[in-house]
C-alpha cells in the first residue's frame with residue numbers, strides 16, 4: 400500500500416503488458432484510498448488503435464455500478480456530441496483521470512453524491528493514464544473538464560481560457576508519454592448542469608469539431 404502522504408498507483412502498474420493486462424491489474428489497485436468505498440475500478444475502454452483518447456474526470460455512480468466509463472447521462476451526451484461532429488465513439492478510447500468513483504452519501508444514506516477528486520488522488524492515478532497513453536500512442540488527447548486538463552497541463556491550466564485549441568502535448572520525459580496534441584473542452588456534465596444547456600452543448604460540439612477536422616478519416620459515415 401502506498402504511503403498516506405503521497406499515494407501512488409505506480410507499484411500496481413505492470414510493465415510489458417497490453418491494455419487488457421493493464422485493465423486486469425487496475426482492478427486490484429489500492430494506490431490511493433478511493434478503492435475502499437468505490438465498487439470497482441473503472442478502467443478505460445475503446446479501440447486499441449484509437450487516434451483520439453478522451454479523458455474525463457472520474458467514473459460516476461452509474462459507471463461505478465457498470466464498470467465502464469461514460470455510460471451514464473454524461474456519457475450519453477458525450478456520445479451525441481461526438482456523433483454530431485462525425486466521430487464514432489467506437490473508433491476512440493475513453494478513460495478517466497481517476498479510475499475510482501469518489502462520492503459522499505446523502506443525509507438519508509440512499510444517494511451517492513459525486514465528490515471532486517483532489518490533486519493527490521489525481522496524481523496518484525496518473526501512472527494508469529500514462530500507461531494507457533504509452534500503449535495507445537494517440538494523435539490527440541481530449542481533456543473533458545478541468546480535472547483531466549489540469550492532470551495533463553498542470554494546476555494553473557484554465558479550461559475557460561484555453562478550450563478548443565490544439566495545444567502541443569506537454570511532454571514530461573519521466574512519464575514516457577508522447578502525443579502530438581492535446582485539446583481541452585468542458586465536461587459533458589457541465590453541459591447538463593448549465594442554465595443555458597443549448598449554448599453549452601454548442602460550445603462542446605464546436606471544440607470537438609476542431610479534433611474532427613484534424614482526424615477526418617476517423618469520422619463516422
Ligand code: URA
Pocket residue numbers: 455456457458459462467468469470471473474495588
Ligand atoms: N464523468 C466522468 O468524468 N467520467 C465518467 O466516466 C462518467 C462521468
